[in-house]
Amino acid sequence: MNEKLYKQLVNLNYAVFSNDDMLTKILNDVKFKDSVLQTINGLMFLEKKNSVNLKGIQFGNSVGRALVKLINEKVAFSISNLNVDKIEEEIIFFSNFISNTYGISKDIILDSGIDIKEGDFVSFVKNYKENEATASNNTTIQDEATIQINAGSAENIKVNNVGANQQGTQNIFGGQSNMGQLFQNPMNSERFYPFKTKPKEMRWIKFAFAASILIIGILFIVIYAILGAEQIKISSDDSYRGIFDNLEPKHIILGADDTMKQKYVDFLKGNWILSPYTLISKDPSLSTGVNTFSIMMNIFMILILFSSVYPMLKQPKLYKDQYHVNGGTLFLFGFVIFIFIMPVFFNQSGGITSMIYQLGFKESNTDVIVKDFLKWIIKSSYLDENKTQFETFVSAIGEQMDLLTLKVLSIITIVFAFIFLAMYVAIILINPKLDREKYRLFIIEVQKKAMAQMQGQSYDIDPSLFESDEEMAVWEKKKNRDNK
Structure with a gap:
């Protein structure tokens, strides 16, 4: 399919650039030029996205250079907002117009049977410009001679000819207004x-879909706030702190040098406060927020969730939009699912989604806060060697934390994540073809x-x-x- 479209685009451009009348049309008609530009964008799209070519040659750049050489100005080529359906639509529109206007068979326009070379397009433009320059020189010489014989008569002839040419162009091509209607999407x-169907339930599915996103986003904020407010004081006299007794700078991950690593050792062996996102210490260098990146990612994730609701709740602009969800919107929500929703079920990433997974599916809920947090500071090899003391510390911390509220909120979040996925699948299934x-x-x-x-x-x-x-x-x- 893509190869066929690519071949049609190459032949369509060949028909345009090999015809002097159409080259003149490009120079004089913005709509026509824009349609040629769209066919070139189509070539570049198929080349970049699908690696398509014609007999081993990719024509996008060569046709693009020919257009730039013809109009002698910068051209903004773009493949954004393009897809195969739009390219096929442009081919149908443009080839029909050329066939009807210039009397060329549509079959020849889209498949000339000519062995097209990469340099043909620039050559056509070069020859066209040379012919135009020659014709312009001849016209100038003839006009000068006419003026010398009868200046007044020559002036009238020139004015009348210009008017006739403009009128002829309007009659043939219909003027700017008709061109705009011709290329209307x-x-x-x-x-x-x-589309084939009109699913009446689409409106309610969109609403449920958007509502589930909003609720998930709000739950993320609440869980995040509760975790951020959680602080557990740890004293050097606590009996469950044996995990830190043999700790040395070589066991510390954080810190640029041994001096800084020793500060972390002294800190962990002393009195400190454990928070899910921050080490709290009297030493400013140790209280900078170890998980700052995680915090920023969680905030970014919540903003993305809320912003993704708009496409579902906004008032449809066109009649068809109330029954149909376009591919771009489906892709956006596919991205949201892959990045933000799936980790809730499979613990694929750290941060708040990992916490929700642990709190919702695991019995040992302190793992999410304590174990992962300490592994950020202390090497896993040391924790593995002192596994018993590590488990004792984790268990003791867990007894000081009230995780019931977090567990309930996490389970509710998981339920709405299921609803979100179900609505997404429903939209894909009923979205009209x-x-x-x-x-x-x-x-x-x-x-x-x-x-x-x-x-x-x-x-x-x-x-x-x-x-x-x-x-x-x-x-x-x-x-x-x-x-x-």
Whole structure:
């Protein structure tokens, strides 16, 4: 499929750049130039995203250089917001327009059968410019001779010719307004619904989906706040502190040198306070927040969760949006699931999701706070060698912590994470599929209307392709009510 589209794009551009009239059209018509630019963007998209080529050659850069050489200005090529469907749509629109306007068979436009070379496009532009320069020189010489013979008459002839040429161009190509209608994206037509089904339940699924995200985000904040407020005082006289008796600087992970590592040893053997995110000490150098990065990541995660709600709750702009979720939004939530939700079930990362996993699924809940925290400071080899004392310390700390509230909140978070996943799967399953036959017929109708307008005629698109007046009246009433 991608190879076929790529071949059609190469041939389509070949048809354009090999035709002097179309090169002139690029220079004089912004809409036409933009359509050529879109076909080049399509080439670059397929090359970069799918590694497609034609007979081992990637034509994107060479066609792009030809366009820049022709218009003699910088061009902003971009493959963002492109996908295979949009590229296919552009090919259909543009090839139909060229076929109808210039009388070239569409089959030849999209598959010329010519062995196209990479340098052909720049060569076409070079020859075109040379011919234009020659024609311009000849015209200048002829005009100067005419002026010498009869200046007044020559001036009238030139003015009349310019007017005739402009009028002819308007008649052939329909002017700027018709070009704008010709290249209108049918997917943005208010009354055209391009999908096969209209799932009425989509609105409520979107609502449940967004609500689950909001609740998860709020629970994250509450759990985070409770953990941040948790502080356990540890005294040098406590009997369960044997894990630190044989501690030496070589066992410490933190600290740039032995002097700093010794400070951590003295700190752990003395009186200190344990918090899930921070070591609290009288020494400022040891109270900087060991897990600062984790804190920032958790805050960032919560902000992402809240911002991702907007696409689901915002008022749909088009009639079709109330039943359909676009691919970009689905990708965004796929990212949210992979980064933020799945770790809740599988303990794939540290931070708050790891804590929720431990508190929700594990019996020994102090592991999440105590063990992981000390492993940030002390080498695992030392902790393994003193496993009994380590377990004693962890158990004693656990007795001082009230984790019941955190455990309940973690279980609730996991439940809503399940709801979130279920709603995501439901959206994917019921999300309406594109009705390609209806879409194809609508494109043909749009082309017929555009061509009729170019010829000064009227044409009404088949009304059966549109939603009924009654349906649109209900939609407009709903939009107006929601916007109040």
